[in-house]
Amino acid sequence: MSDAVRLIEIKEEIHADNQRVAQGLRCQLAEKKTFLLNVMSSPGAGKTRTILKTIDALRDRFRFGVLEADIDSMVDAELIAAQGISAVQLRTGGFCHLDAAMVAKGLDALDLNALDVVLIENVGNLVCPAEFDTGAVKNAMILSVPEGDDKPLKYPLMFTVSDVLLVNKIDYLPFSDFNLQAMRERG
């Protein structure tokens, strides 16, 4: 063994494994003709309610399933299952986000042949979920007015990876300094 410092080339992207699993999921879903949408927001922005209302409005046309991610508890999946919708609760066990492997496990518990749309309710968090590809075809984000219009400046990655932004709780607009135009420009 020599005492000289040697250089070992690595050139590995550490998200590569996750991206492979995510890409595999997208192929599998395309084959089954199932649309997977990843819904992200802060805790309390209204993900569960928006998902329930969306399904309510569209359930005559599409067959829905939901993957509920939370650090702990089953409350959201129970709420959705109570409406007669296939729901799987993914407990992340302390993790602050979902990755593609966790989503794959959740999808295994659903009958994809009987579903047109699967909605992922990601862990309520504007930081970590943005960094991990879940295998979803599109990312949707919900921002509620009480959170403020400065969030794109504070969490740029989340706003960048999201394909669509839904501004929620707009009935609070008259009582707040939230500027929708500024939000449009920043988002």
Added chain:
Amino acid sequence: MHELQITERILDVVLKHATGQDVSKVVRIHLRIGALSDLEDEWIQHYFDYLSRGTVAENAQLAITRTGAVLCCQSCSCSFEVTREQLGHAHCPDCRETGLELVSGREYVIENMEVL
């Protein structure tokens, strides 16, 4: 918040590349991290110090280079680099469009490592 998972992955890759290479000690690991990562360099090092105890990578220093985020204009296809702070107000420098796609800025690449 997900420093632990990322750092575990860094250590796994480092140990994999050290195996069979007659490595007695990993001195320094060069990482290239995209500007949009929310992880703090200092915390990645803290987690790494904790996780690498008892391995050949114990006490290795993480040398982190931050690279800018690159956006591509969906209207005229030009690519340009922005900082994290500029991202919230980014528009195409050529045609002023705001329909932009992220090309890079999220990466975590382990470039190489210095070993004894």
